[in-house]
Amino acid sequence: MKLNISKIFLLCLLSYFYNPYEIIGQAKHLNPVNNYISYANESTHGMLIAHRILEGFNQKVNAYVDLQSNQFNFYGNKDLPKDLFEDPDSWFYDISPNTWYKIIQNTNWESPYKEQLDEIANDLNSICQRVNQIRFTMEDYMLNNDLTIIENQVEIFSQLENCASLYDRYYEVNDRLHILIKLIDTDESNMSTSKINYTRIQSSLKASLEKIRYGFDNELEDEIKILAAENKTLQKKDVSRGELRDMKTAIIEAETILDNYKNNTAIPDKYALYGPAYYYYNVELIAVMNQYGKAFVENANKMLLAEDPNQILLLEEPHYFKVILPKKDIPLEQSKNIITKLPSKLAEREIEISQTKIQVKDKKLLLEIFDHRQEDGDIISLNFNGKWILKQKKLRKLPLKLVVELNDTGENYLILHAENLGEIPPNTIAVRYYLDGDRKIVVLNSDLNQSEMIRINRILE
Numbered sequence: 001m002k003l004n005i006s007k008i009f010l011l012c013l014l015s016y017f018y019n020p021y022e023i024i025g026q027a028k029h030l031n032p033v034n035n036y037i038s039y040a041n042e043s044t045h046g047m048l049i050a051h052r053i054l055e056g057f058n059q060k061v062n063a064y065v066d067l068q069s070n071q072f073n074f075y076g077n078k079d080l081p082k083d084l085f086e087d088p089d090s091w092f093y094d095i096s097p098n099t100w101y102k103i104i105q106n107t108n109w110e111s112p113y114k115e116q117l118d119e120i121a122n123d124l125n126s127i128c129q130r131v132n133q134i135r136f137t138m139e140d141y142m143l144n145n146d147l148t149i150i151e152n153q154v155e156i157f158s159q160l161e162n163c164a165s166l167y168d169r170y171y172e173v174n175d176r177l178h179i180l181i182k183l184i185d186t187d188e189s190n191m192s193t194s195k196i197n198y199t200r201i202q203s204s205l206k207a208s209l210e211k212i213r214y215g216f217d218n219e220l221e222d223e224i225k226i227l228a229a230e231n232k233t234l235q236k237k238d239v240s241r242g243e244l245r246d247m248k249t250a251i252i253e254a255e256t257i258l259d260n261y262k263n264n265t266a267i268p269d270k271y272a273l274y275g276p277a278y279y280y281y282n283v284e285l286i287a288v289m290n291q292y293g294k295a296f297v298e299n300a301n302k303m304l305l306a307e308d309p310n311q312i313l314l315l316e317e318p319h320y321f322k323v324i325l326p327k328k329d330i331p332l333e334q335s336k337n338i339i340t341k342l343p344s345k346l347a348e349r350e351i352e353i354s355q356t357k358i359q360v361k362d363k364k365l366l367l368e369i370f371d372h373r374q375e376d377g378d379i380i381s382l383n384f385n386g387k388w389i390l391k392q393k394k395l396r397k398l399p400l401k402l403v404v405e406l407n408d409t410g411e412n413y414l415i416l417h418a419e420n421l422g423e424i425p426p427n428t429i430a431v432r433y434y435l436d437g438d439r440k441i442v443v444l445n446s447d448l449n450q451s452e453m454i455r456i457n458r459i460l461e
Contacts, residue, residue, distance in 0.1 A: 030309045032109045033184055036117045037313045039100035040177055041298075042093055043124050044318045045291060046084045047170060049092065050131045051282075051319050053077060054163050057138050058324055061156045064147040077139050085128050101125055113184055120180070123173045131166055134159065160323040167321040168403040178206070178315050179398045185312050194237075194307060198300040201230045201251060202314045205289045205296065208258060209317055212281045214366050214434065217262065224258050227251055243299035250294035257284045273324045282319050290316045338410035339385060342453065346383060346415055350450045356442050358414075358433060358456040363406055365456065367414075368399035368432040372443050378422035380429060380446070383415040392419050395429060412456040418446035 029035050053076065081087050085097040104121050111117075138159050145152040185191060191199070204226040211219050231251040237244055261280045271279040287293025301313045344351055358365075369390075371378055375397045382390040384404050393400070406412045418427035426447040431454070433440050444452045 028103050028107065029313075031312060032107055032111070033113075033117070033181070034313045035100060035104050035107060036121055036177065037181065037315055038095070039097055039104060039121060040124060040174060041291070041316045042095065042097040042100055043085065043128050044174065044316050045092060046097055046128060047131060047167070048290075048292060048319055049080065049084050050135055051167070051321055053080070053135050054138075054160065054321060057135075057142065057156065058160055060142065061147060061153055061160075062324060065153060077135055084132050097128065113180060116180055117177075120173055120177045124170065127166055127170045127173065131163065131170075134163060134166075157323065157325060164321045164323050167319070171318050171320055172401045172403065174315070174318050175401050176398070181312060181315060183398065192307060192311070195304060195311060197230055197233050198247075198304065198314060201227065201234075201247075202289070202297060202300070204230070205254060205285070206317055208254070209281055209285055209289075212261060212277050212285065213320060214364075215277065215362060216434070220258055220262055224255055227255050227258075231255075241303065243302045246294065247296055247299045247303075250288045250296040250299075253294060254285060254288045254296075257288065260284075274322060278320075278322050286317055286319060338407060339412070340410055342411060342413060342455070343386070343415075346451055347417060349417070349448075351415060351453050352450055354442070354444065354452055354454045356454060358431075358440070358442060358454060359459055360406070360433065360435060360456065361459045363408070363458070365404050365406060365433060367402045367404060369395070369402060370399040370430050370432070371395035371397055372428040372430040374424060376423035377420070378427045378429070379419040380427060381417040381419055383417060385412055399432065406456060406458050408458075412458065413453050414444075414456060415451050415453045416444040416446040417451045418448060421447060 029038065056076065081089065081091060083098070084092075087093050087096040087098075090096075101121060104118070138156065141152075141159070142156060145155075147153060147156070185195075185199075204223045208220060208223040208227075211217065211223070231248065234244070234248050234251065257280065261276065261284075264276070267276055267279040271283070289296050291298045297314045297316045304311045304313060342351075342353065369382070375395070378395045379392055380390065380395060381388060381392055382402075385407065389402060389404065390400075404414075414431070416427070416429055421427055426445045428443060428445050431442050431444060433442075442454060444454060446452050
């Protein structure tokens, strides 16, 4: 295949940081759990490439409204494979996400966690295929419609917001995998000293990313202390392997990045519209952790495989996508969804309004949903502002993370709709959220005759 200049630039940019996993003997890992981890990590790399394309679309439509348009990338769909997750020419992966997915589907093994792992893999695959397809849908629309017309601008921004929701969903599914891996590690193995050290660093990097994303800046000092302490442990290890030296460098850089973020160090002008949190999350800190950067997780995984090929590997973290909307007032569809009256029925059931209210400050709200008190087989659906954001989901004690975006004006509400009664009626969920860095929990109940609603108020300062 003949590559044009844009393709060559892209390949050089990505391959500069790219050191594929050492696959021992064959693609399939000795521990089947690692097949799922490798699938998720490679899918995260594919989502990064799509992320760059979507940022470019956002910049392009902004130029037709009233915002500056900065060129972040020098490549587009024409420079990339038709399926970012298939990659038949091996541009980006040693083993593609789709190949790992096939390995998962063709591996038979007995485990109490297989059903949950398969569900996670299927969810990741569905999101990846949707993101891959929408990049062409958006490009076709932009090529075939006049973007000086407001209605066409609105359509593009609506599609971009849909992409942001897909990335939020991917983040949530990847987080479910992270939680499940921790549970499997606890249940099935005695972790080595190295694994404990690497896992603590990974968890601290993950926590730092989450705190930056959701504005818990006052808690970052705790993560800096953890990274510094774990880095001292790394310093005592043999430095004969390059992976270990690179891991030490990555942690030192992470500490510097967190200090810069806390001290409001200036960010590049082209990211000014996105803000410091987006820049430090998506450009700086995640590059310490992931493969297209300092590759802490990849190097740690190489060390773990060399130590014991049966050890469970570490998981990378996905980027998140943020849409930059115009300052100019255009009739975006979300402005039509002002809720002035709360529903009294949903799916033929009466709705009881909880006396408790959720109070938040940010437009985006992170919700953690889990079975209250005892895991008893509850299956639920959740309705947020008239849309089903969760359908027929079996609850567990492990929290399910969802991100919802609140209306600027009018009401916001969340309704618990019971799909069964579980072993211990009624169907009960705990909803955990954060206000000024403090954890808050509310409990909702529902049966087959009545659903419970909780109102969500945004505090506008």
